[in-house]
Amino acid sequence: MTAHTHTGTPTRSTGSLAAGIEARAATGALAGAGNKMDAKGVKVFYGAKQALKGIDLEIPDRQVTALIGPSGCGKSTFLRCLNRMNDTIGIARVEGLITLDGQDIYDREIDPVQLRARVGMVFQKPNPFPKSIYDNIAYGPRIHGLASGRDEMDEIVAKSLQRAGLWNEVKDRLKEPGTGLSGGQQQRLCIARAVAVSPEVILMDEPCSALDPIATAHVEELIDELRENYTIVIVTHNMQQAARVSQRTAFFHLGDMVEVGDTEDIFTNPRDERTQGYITGRYG
């Protein structure tokens, strides 16, 4: 396997540069080819336990890619590799190659902080900061220096909230704490917060699992709208949701990626019998 090794923190990376270049040449995807992100042979170890066994996945630009599979199959682990959130877990070790616009994101040159500004994330449980709604949105742009004044910041906040479909509900109470919103509103606030730093990719880790059906419908609509400007990768347990919002679907099973393809194909005509079993509800 032509892959180089990445350990938990970038400074400790022992990756061989030559192997990395070789791997990149092998992918042939350096120039883009419509793929925003590209994973080649991604393996993840938590200590001695291997969580991912070599994932190859292309993530096309401005599309929604859904990752489905039973619990513990490694979809969230894979998602967290895409913005190097696994770096924050001391014992996690990532091998393989992941590129963003053809650039290796585990390269020594790449700063994880900068990467996370480009690849935003929305989590399973809504996790607004215990600050005002305004400050929740403004925090990212503020630390990255995206606004040069009060007016610009106001505009970013308003625009982000509009994009997340939350503006009309909260425009009169921006100073109130974000934690006082309902669960569905909180999750849309988190999406607005991710959008506010203008990322290129948004990763969503089961964003609707803590929401009721109406809030879920809201968020799904929102994902569909966001697709125009952003590349979205979504992990979900809900097959209908994958079918509704995504253009491409990847099925994970026991740390392997079993099958990937256009969502329609996967759901109507799965090639692998495990995929078929899962989406028809025989196990999972």
Next chain:
Amino acid sequence: MTDIISDTPKAAIYQSDDFAARLRKRYAAERRFKMYGVVAIGVALGMLAILLTSIVGQGYTAFAQHDLALEVFFDPAEIDPQGSRDPAVISNANYGALARTALQAVFPEVEQRTDRRRLTSMISNGAAFELRQMVIDDPSLIGTRKQVRIPLASDYDQVLKGNIDRTLPETSRKVTDQQIAWVDKLVANGQIVNGFNWRLFANGDSRDPELAGLKAGLVGSLLTLMVTLGLAIPIGISAAVYLEEFAPKNKLTDLIEVNINNLAAVPSIVFGLLGLAVFLNAFNMPRSAPVVGGIVLALMTLPTIIIAGRAALKAVPPSIREAALGVGASPLQVVTHHVLPLAMPGILTGVIIGMAHALGETAPLLMIGMIAFIVDTPGGFGDASTVLPVQIFMWADSPERGFVERTSAAIMVLLAFLIGMNAIAVFLRKQFERRW
């Protein structure tokens, strides 16, 4: 034999007398446990009540004190015979003689030398200093007569407060019948007045109970705690943040953690020895100084603050860290912008406990010479100084009757200081607390 585990409902068992008896036993156990709790709290409150009544009962009289109100003639012949008004001459004059003359004028019938000496022993040694201060502040007093209040010697104060029993035989008390008669005459004349004991707060320590005050101890405690706070808070919080958020988890950090926990249990006098060996002997820092006391107390409180700080940091939900990392905050920004503000109430709790501990600490300060007899209020961090608990310790050690009430009064002042400090900390904690 019947199946022990059956699929049929066991209604019969739950309605049997056996089951009812077991249920009663369970409730009885719960009632017993609640009773133990109530009894424990009752005992604790009772002890607290006894402590407070004993301290307040013994100490409240120290907040008032009897003074002699005498008409003193500021005799130019005594103060400044040459009329030079030279400050050096004025400050060297015999002011005690002025007070004695004024008192003898009230008792012209006392003529014998020994009786006169007994009479003038009613005037505190402090009277001379207070009269001198008056004249230095206002030299135009020289040559005039003025009604002034000068301190009454402590033994007579104690007689008037009832702390020295008049009914005892004359030989077993410090004050003679004759002296009691003089005091009573002065009281009848209205020449003894009872008022708020400002000397308790305005003076430093003294061998004479009626002059001894807490100012040196209060200022010393304040200076020492400022040093302690200034060192312990930033170092303690930084250490907690580093160990909890940044340090790799390995054998070395485990060892450090174990040792910090152990340090919290080290007897405080050991920290005093460390201060003596390192700061006084090796670094030649000043003896008895608040700066050294503050450093030693800071070392002593650091483990408390670090342990409480780490617990508070650990209690911040990881989802907040992920949220901040997810929008591209650097690890230090995650800590300073999100984790630390949320952990602040818990950290402040540790700081309050540590500071309360430091305020009441005596043993380590003895080792670095803060048990000195300090009359002058320390003016800076390097001046010789004492602290409130050491002052209490020294007063409690003094044999004079007047120090008994002053010791209790000093304890009350220390408690008030402590309550005031904690009130500030609780207020700050409330400010930091956010609604979730």
